[in-house]
Each structure stands twice: as C-alpha cells, then as structure tokens.
Amino acid sequence: MGAKSFLVSATIFYLLLFGCFATAATPSGKRILGRTPCKRLVFYFHDIIYNGHNSRNATAAIIGAPAWGNRTILGGQNHFGDLVVFDDPITLDNNLHSTPVGRAQGFYIYDKKDIFTAWLGFSFVLNSTEHKGSINFAGADPLMNKTRDISVIGGTGDFFMTRGVATLETDSFEGEVYFRLRVDIKLYECW
Amino acid sequence: MGAKSFLVSATIFYLLLFGCFATAATPSGKRILGRTPCKRLVFYFHDIIYNGHNSRNATAAIIGAPAWGNRTILGGQNHFGDLVVFDDPITLDNNLHSTPVGRAQGFYIYDKKDIFTAWLGFSFVLNSTEHKGSINFAGADPLMNKTRDISVIGGTGDFFMTRGVATLETDSFEGEVYFRLRVDIKLYECW
Amino acid sequence: MGAKSFLVSATIFYLLLFGCFATAATPSGKRILGRTPCKRLVFYFHDIIYNGHNSRNATAAIIGAPAWGNRTILGGQNHFGDLVVFDDPITLDNNLHSTPVGRAQGFYIYDKKDIFTAWLGFSFVLNSTEHKGSINFAGADPLMNKTRDISVIGGTGDFFMTRGVATLETDSFEGEVYFRLRVDIKLYECW
Numbered sequence: 001m002g003a004k005s006f007l008v009s010a011t012i013f014y015l016l017l018f019g020c021f022a023t024a025a026t027p028s029g030k031r032i033l034g035r036t037p038c039k040r041l042v043f044y045f046h047d048i049i050y051n052g053h054n055s056r057n058a059t060a061a062i063i064g065a066p067a068w069g070n071r072t073i074l075g076g077q078n079h080f081g082d083l084v085v086f087d088d089p090i091t092l093d094n095n096l097h098s099t100p101v102g103r104a105q106g107f108y109i110y111d112k113k114d115i116f117t118a119w120l121g122f123s124f125v126l127n128s129t130e131h132k133g134s135i136n137f138a139g140a141d142p143l144m145n146k147t148r149d150i151s152v153i154g155g156t157g158d159f160f161m162t163r164g165v166a167t168l169e170t171d172s173f174e175g176e177v178y179f180r181l182r183v184d185i186k187l188y189e190c191w
Numbered sequence: 192m193g194a195k196s197f198l199v200s201a202t203i204f205y206l207l208l209f210g211c212f213a214t215a216a217t218p219s220g221k222r223i224l225g226r227t228p229c230k231r232l233v234f235y236f237h238d239i240i241y242n243g244h245n246s247r248n249a250t251a252a253i254i255g256a257p258a259w260g261n262r263t264i265l266g267g268q269n270h271f272g273d274l275v276v277f278d279d280p281i282t283l284d285n286n287l288h289s290t291p292v293g294r295a296q297g298f299y300i301y302d303k304k305d306i307f308t309a310w311l312g313f314s315f316v317l318n319s320t321e322h323k324g325s326i327n328f329a330g331a332d333p334l335m336n337k338t339r340d341i342s343v344i345g346g347t348g349d350f351f352m353t354r355g356v357a358t359l360e361t362d363s364f365e366g367e368v369y370f371r372l373r374v375d376i377k378l379y380e381c382w
Numbered sequence: 383m384g385a386k387s388f389l390v391s392a393t394i395f396y397l398l399l400f401g402c403f404a405t406a407a408t409p410s411g412k413r414i415l416g417r418t419p420c421k422r423l424v425f426y427f428h429d430i431i432y433n434g435h436n437s438r439n440a441t442a443a444i445i446g447a448p449a450w451g452n453r454t455i456l457g458g459q460n461h462f463g464d465l466v467v468f469d470d471p472i473t474l475d476n477n478l479h480s481t482p483v484g485r486a487q488g489f490y491i492y493d494k495k496d497i498f499t500a501w502l503g504f505s506f507v508l509n510s511t512e513h514k515g516s517i518n519f520a521g522a523d524p525l526m527n528k529t530r531d532i533s534v535i536g537g538t539g540d541f542f543m544t545r546g547v548a549t550l551e552t553d554s555f556e557g558e559v560y561f562r563l564r565v566d567i568k569l570y571e572c573w
Contacts, residue, residue, distance in 0.1 A: 035542070035573070050257065050258070052258070061257040061258070061271070061272045062257065062258065063255040063256055063257050063260075063272040063273070063274055063300070063446075064254075064255040064274065064445040064446040064465060065445055065453075066432070066443040066444065066445050066453060066467075067432070067434070067443070067444065067452070067453040067454045069445075070258070071256075071257060071258040072258045080443070080467075080469075081443045081445040081467050082445070083255060083274070083445055083446065083465070083467070085257075085271075085272050085274070085300050085301075085302050085310075086302065087271075087302045087303040087304070087308070103303075105302045105303065105308065105310055105331050106300075106302065106310045106331075107300055107302070107310065109445070109467045109488075109489055110467075111467050111468065111469045111487045111488065111489070112469040112485075112487065113469070117469070117487065119467075119487055119488045119489065119503065119504065119505065121310065121312055121329065121503055122310065123310065123329075123330055123331035125331050125333065134330060134331050134340070134341075136329050136330050136331075136341075136342045136344070138329065138344075138503065138505075138518050138520065138535060138536065139505055139516060139518050139536070139538070140487050140488075140505035140507050140516050140518075142507065149516070149538035149539065150516075150518075150538070151518045151535060151536025151537065151538065152536070153329060153342060153344045153518070153520075153535045153536050154329065154330070154342025154343070154344050154354065154356075155342065156330070156340035156341070156342065156356055157340065160226070160356065161354065161355070161356065161379055161380075163536065163543065164543070165536075165538055165542065165543065188543055188573070189543075191226070191379075241448065241449070243449070252448040252449070252462070252463045253448065253449065254446040254447055254448050254451075254463040254464070254465055254491070255445075255446040255465065261449070262447075262448060262449040263449045274446060274465070276448075276462075276463050276465070276491050276492075276493050276501075277493065278462075278493045278494040278495070278499070294494075296493045296494065296499065296501055296522050297491075297493065297501045297522075298491055298493070298501065312501065312503055312520065313501065314501065314521055314522035316522050316524065325521060325522050325531070325532075327520050327521050327522075327532075327533045327535070329520065329535075344520060344533060344535045345520065345521070345533025345534070345535050345545065345547075346533065347521070347531035347532070347533065347547055348531065351417070351547065352545065352546070352547065352570055352571075382417070382570070
C-alpha cells in the first residue's frame with residue numbers, strides 16, 4: 001500500500017463524505033438540498049360549478065355560504081365565505097374533452113372580502129397506465145396572481161410519501177361557471 | 192500498517208459510506224429510503240352521524256350541503272356535497288364500547304356524484320398511558336374500495352414531526368348512521 | 383505513509399461518518415435529528431367573527447352549521463359543527479392596529495359537543511420586507527388548553543418545503559367576537 005494510492009482513496013472518501021454532508025440533514029434539522037425537482041408533472045383540471053341549470057355537467061357545487069349568501073350562485077364580496085366541493089377531471093392537455101387521467105377531488109373556500117382568494121385542500125387521484133396513486137395538496141390560492149404556489153403535503157401509490165410545491169395558473173375561465181387550472185407539480189422528496 | 196488491514200478498514204468505510212448514501216438525500220432531493228415503517232399502529236374509530244333522532248349518541252353532524260340537500264339526512268347522488276364534522280372515539284379493538292384511547296377529530300366531504308368517495312382532513316388526538324400527542328391526516332377516501340391510503344402529514348407530542356401513510360378500511364357499518372373504520376398507520380419518518 | 387497518520391485520517395473519517403450517520407435517515411426511515419428549530423418565528427393574528435352587526439370590521443364568518451344551528455351566531459353545545467372561514471391580519475405584536483405583515487387565511491370547525499375544540503386548516507401568507515412566502519398549517523386545536531401544538535405541513539417562497547410544529551396560545555378574547563392568537567412557529571426542516 002503506497003502513500004499515493006492511499007491519497008487517491010482518501011480523496012474518493014472525502015468526495016463521498018462531502019456529498020453525504022452536502023445533502024443530509026445537519027443536527028439542527030437544516031437540510032441543504034438542491035432545488036431541482038426529483039419529479040415534475042404538468043396537468044390541467046376542469047371545474048364546472050353548479051349554477052342551478054347545469055346539474056348534468058357540473059363537477060363542483062357550493063355547499064357552504066355565509067349568512068347573507070346562498071348555495072346556488074357564488075356570492076358578492078368576491079365570493080367571501082363560499083365553500084365549494086369538487087370532483088374535476090384531470091387531463092394532460094388543456095382540452096376538457098381529452099381522456100381524463102384521474103380526478104381532482106377536494107374543496108376550496110373563498111376567504112377574503114376585498115379580493116378573490118381561496119384556501120384549497122384537495123387530492124389528485126391518478127389512475128392511468130402511467131400513474132397510479134394520489135398526491136395531496138394544501139395551501140392559499142391568491143387567484144388574481146398569475147401563478148400561485150401551494151404545498152404538496154404527501155402522496156400514496158406511485159407518489160408514496162412525496163412532498164413538493166405545485167404552481168397553479170388559471171389557464172382559462174368562462175363567466176363564473178367554468179375554470180381551468182394548469183398545475184405544475186414539482187416534487188422535491190421522492191421515495 | 193499493512194495493506195491487508197488497510198483494505199479491511201477501507202471495506203468498513205465503504206460499507207458505512209454506502210449505508211449513508213443509500214439512506215440520505217441526494218442533491219436532487221431524491222431519497223432512497225426503505226419502505227419499512229419506523230412505527231406502526233392500528234386503531235378503530237367510530238362515527239355516529241346525527242340523523243335527527245340520535246343527538247345523545249351522535250358523534251358527527253352534517254354542517255354543509257349543496258343547494259338541493261339538507262343537513263339532517265345524507266343526500267342523494269351518493270351524498271355529493273355533504274360536509275360532515277366529527278369527534279369520534281378511538282379504540283384499540285373493534286368494540287364501540289371499549290375504553291377510548293383518544294378522539295378522531297375533523298371533517299369529511301362527499302365529493303362525487305357517481306360513486307361514494309370523500310375527502311378527509313382530521314387528527315387523532317391520543318391521550319392514553321401509551322400515547323400522548325396528535326397525528327394529522329389528509330387525503331382522498333374512495334370508500335367503495337376495500338382499503339384506501341391517505342397521508343400522515345404531521346404530528347405532535349409522541350408523534351413529533353412524523354409522516355407516513357394510513358390505510359383505511361370500513362370495518363363495519365349500520366345503515367347510514369354508524370361507520371367503523373380500521374386505520375393501519377404506517378409511519379416512515381420518525382424523529 | 384505511516385501508521386500514525388493513517389490513524390489520524392481514520393479518526394477524522396470516523397467522526398465525519400458518525401456525524402453523517404447521526405443526522406441522516408437510517409434504512410427504516412427513522413431520523414435522529416435534534417429538536418432544535420432551524421428557524422423560529424412568533425406572530426399574532428386577530429379573528430373578528432361576523433355577528434350580524436359588524437360586517438365592516440369582521441375578518442371571519444360562519445359558513446357552515448349543523449341542522450339546529452345558524453350562520454349568524456356561534457351555536458350552542460360549544461359551537462359544535464360551526465365552520466368559520468377567516469382572513470385575519472397577522473402582526474408582530476399583540477396590537478390589532480399594528481401594521482400587518484401578512485394575512486392568516488383558512489378555516490376552523492368546532493368539532494366537539496362537550497368542550498371547545500376545533501380543527502384548523504390555514505396558511506400564513508406573509509408579505510413584508512422581512513418575509514415573503516406562505517406557511518401551511520393543519521391540526522387539532524383543543525382551545526381550552528393554554529397551549530396547543532399543530533403541524534406545519536409545508537411552505538413556499540422564503541418557507542420553501544418547510545415543516546415543523548406551531549404552538550398556539552389564546553392571547554386575548556372579547557366575548558365571542560374577537561380572538562387573538564399567539565403563534566410560536568418552530569421549523570425543524572428548512573431547505
């Protein structure tokens with residue numbers, strides 16, 4: 001065993017160690033992970049809110065409203081207080097009539113009087129040849145902003161234990177009945 | 192220091208390093224952790240929905256419904272749009288009358304017209320000699336499936352910072368008033 | 383290469399490795415991280431519930447209630463079943479009139495008949511010179527306890543991918559209209 005080959009080994013060890021340190025958690029829990037997603041997925045989902053006349057096509061309905069509101073039409077004051085439950089088709093492109101790859105299921109609540117903004121809790125339940133499993137989301141959606149970031153808080157199946165950030169963008173809307181959202185899902189924890 | 196003993200040391204280092212790499216995060220955030228839970232717990236919880244006649248025993252109530260629904264009886268179209276809040280006893284076995292070890296508190300929303308499926312947000316608040324603390328859950332519950340996976344999104348007390356997957360199973364039900372769920376909690380992040 | 387210098391190197395390697403092992407995930411997913419927060423923040427938020435007479439000042443409103451309740455006044459049985467949506471100012475001190483550093487947006491549901499307790503899902507949307515981004519929370523709030531722990535389930539912007547525990551404390555209240563909560567946010571995962 002010569003000094004030279006030992007140095008080579010030592011260098012390799014050092015690099016390995018450095019790699020380990022650079023990515024693992026430190027005792028304070030602070031992790032210095034890169035911000036490159038380990039998985040990235042883009043989907044669209046399509047929300048058709050019941051308005052009293054579209055029960056055949058509707059994928060969402062108002063189920064809570066403040067004392068001054070009602071559950072057939074989204075209310076005044078930027079819909080403040082309206083709680084909407086949804087079961088929306090998810091597609092790979094922006095066409096409502098494309099074959100769905102899953103369903104977006106959950107709720108949103110308009111939570112501000114002065115401006116449109118909502119709080120979201122929902123899941124993507126994916127069931128296609130490419131993906132089987134669920135991704136769970138939660139966060140604030142200040143929907144007048146072009147893009148809004150919410151949290152990916154967990155997942156199951158193909159998305160076992162995942163975490164990340166999802167960027168929402170209103171891709172299109174028609175009146176207050178149809179909304180199409182583009183979701184750019186960036187996963188930073190993949191198991 | 193002979194070459195042989197160095198090789199032995201090198202091998203040990205290599206194994207240690209490999210172990211480290213195999214479990215720590217890589218720069219992209221991708222973690223290659225095993226899928227063996229660090230903690231596993233099985234509980235039952237018991238949901239008795241208010242139906243207008245059982246206010247003494249009820250542990251859950253409908254508090255939101257679509258324009259065509261009401262809040263006394265679960266509605267048509269697979270209860271689509273019904274929001275139920277609950278505070279249910281948790282037991283170690285499937286007997287409603289066993290001593291509770293805590294309370295399951297939160298809500299579910301039936302979110303689909305064509306089939307029974309719901310979105311859940313709730314906590315287990317455990318308070319027994321064995322466990323003190325809370326476990327928080329969120330996810331889609333396609334309740335016609337024999338088992339359904341949701342996310343464990345966090346915890347406090349004995350379950351500080353935990354994450355995992357919980358498998359729900361409808362253990363029993365009576366009409367549309369009593370539901371008993373078996374929950375198999377598999378924690379993969381334990382602190 | 384002498385045996386002595388090898389031993390020194392080996393000791394350094396060992397320490398590095400030990401450090402790595404002490405903080406990284408083990409194959410079972412069990413992490414042995416310290417319980418010292420990587421970031422700690424204290425805020426106050428101010429909830430003014432609509433009561434039929436204060437629509438100008440109200441920051442929260444009842445939007446769901448059980449069959450026996452209404453949406454103007456918090457109901458009997460410890461408000462069981464009342465769902466409240468809020469968009470509350472966040473301040474650095476306990477003064478409602480201090481300049482807000484952001485908004486607390488989300489909902490709570492009173493979920494128990496026998497005692498005051500609620501389930502919370504909400505976000506801090508911070509927008510000040512010091513912090514830009516959101517922190518997402520979920521958990522049970524047994525609000526008769528002096529302090530209550532809920533989970534930080536994710537974040538965006540300055541709080542990208544964060545996790546932790548937040549300790550809530552009712553700092554003050556006036557009747558059933560004004561509540562001020564102190565939130566001590568302890569983040570244990572910082573990216």
